[in-house]
Amino acid sequence: MRTRRSLRKTLAVGILAVSLAGCSATSAETDAKSSSSPTTKVIPAQDGPGVTADAITVVDNYYFDATAPVDKAIFDAYNAAGGIAGRKLVRADQPQINVPATATEAEQDQATCLAYQQRKDKIFAVLNDVIGSVKRNACLNKQGTVVQPWSGSVVDSSMFQEAPYTVGTGTLTNKRLATAWPALLKSTGFLKDSIKFAVVSDGVGDDDKIAASTFVPELEKAVGSTPQLFKFNSISNDQKALQAQALSMVLKLKQAGVDRVVFFGSGSLGPIAMAGAKQGLDVKYAWPYSAVPAGNGVTPDIQAAVTGYAWSLADVGVPVGTQKEMLASNPAAATCLSILAKAHLDLAQNASTALRLCDGLNLLKQALEGSGSKFVNAQAFMAGVEKLGTFDSVTTFKSGFGPGRNDGVLALRKSVYTPSCKCFKYTGSDLPISG
Structure with missing residues (x-):
């Protein structure tokens, strides 16, 4: 099992001494009222970073060369079915950053956030986030980038207070x-x-x-x-x-x-x-x-x-047969695993990777398309999340959301x-x- 700290070592991180700026909201295009909350969500009348009229750019933080065929099959399938909010999905690589071995965790967070801010192809969502840093996710959220933690993870109790546009279907706070x-x-x-x-x-x-x-x-x-x-x-x-x-x-x-x-x-x-x-x-x-x-x-x-x-159906050590048995009545899981089959990808080897990616994309799609806004931004995403109530996760036994709680695990x-x-x-x- 990998720790939040050791998982950082699998990703490119870096250090650059700079001040980090976030995105500011503009005038409201719509007041999206949550079915589960008396508060009113004000959604800016502009698209977020990495969003155009016909595309949404995302990063899969658990993307490696070995998982490239899985990512390609899933992104192609989702785009063939219409994408998300009328826009096709574009997968971007993680930013590559070099840091000295002596860099502190805070310096790594700062450099990673800056790299996202400075890249030309802006990022709307970070999926399968294995880093689990509160400060780093808060910084990305301020830029308008939403973050979905790695399914099956435990995150600090302060994560969703400091990083309010961070949401995980299979995530649990400590x-x-x-x-x-x-x-x-x-x-x-x-x-x-x-x-x-x-x-x-x-x-x-x-x-x-x-x-x-x-x-x-x-x-x-x-x-x-x-x-x-x-x-x-x-x-x-x-x-x-x-x-x-x-x-x-x-x-x-x-x-x-x-x-x-x-x-x-x-x-x-x-x-x-x-x-x-x-x-x-x-x-x-x-x-x-x-x-x-x-x-x-x-x-x-x-x-x-x-x-x-x-609480995770995508853990290592759990055979794909068990996953399929647990997910037999879940249409979203059947769709996800059928993508692998059509691409002639081995289920036993690739099911966990595929389920996590499908879960993240399904949440992104349902939240954005249910937000009541024609704009795609972090505020619209959160308005849609609160409207979901329960969520048919394909990586955890039972998942759902509510006001002030962005970790989806319910069992x-x-x-x-x-x-x-x-x-x-x-x-x-x-x-x-x-x-």
Whole structure:
């Protein structure tokens, strides 16, 4: 599993010392009233960046050479069906930026945002955003560029307050996870007969803060005892240091005598599970994802010790057959997977990539075309999002939006390792997430 920080390394980032300017609104063309909100959305009478009378330019932030055929097939299919808001879709490459190795995260954010601002082919939407930076997304939003986070991700609790034109169908804030998950851990039996349990947070973004302020107190309410909280710096790029830190953590867990460990956040805490297996730490783990991918020392025994609490249908480790079964009654998913079939692209290899891209484009299309405005801009997008209510996502079990909440996840589901397929499979019914 990749952390928000490590995913940055897969993208071009940079540093340029400049001031960043945003877009200012002009006179209103329409007052779009949300069906779920008493407020009135004022939509500027002008198109946003990267929008012309016949085209909308977007970036797929998870585009690589290996995924090029998938992107081409999907963009071609959507354009053949009329595009979005009467405009064809144009896929642009991410801006390429070089930075020194010593660049801070803030400097990387600043440089990336500036690169979008200065490019000739402006960008209206960033899809499949794997960076997860609050400041960087806020900067892009000020320019009029909307952002859709990577489906299945956890984002900081402040994301949607500071970056109001950032919306994710399969995204969950760490605050909502921290509030709802403890009761679900209890109801599904993970904490049953537990003698002693601990929480390990991952050091990513403000996950440590939310773990201490919200998750641990809510867990205490659910079970009647206070778990110990341990912090693990999962964003380190030094593998030896990670392994040493994981060993130290395991020794602390053994000394504490815990029999259940709950991981909190979006970081990779796999090193702890691996170190625990080597040190004979006999515990069960709860993980806020559906899979602990094999490889790099992760054995079936380690996978079997993990109970996932997932919301993504596009996670690695989940077979395409399971995805198709879960999405059998979803017309949007059938359409997306049929695009792959018509392009003679392998479903098992490409389904997760395709579903995420289709989900982002479907949200863009439904929101913009339902906004009530002939203009395509960030304000129209958000007005349309609030009108959607529920959304037929193809990457998560249940998705929807409401005033002040731009993360779409409405349900989790347990997933467990299944030896017969050597994979994780979803079990039980939907576990509702409120808030």
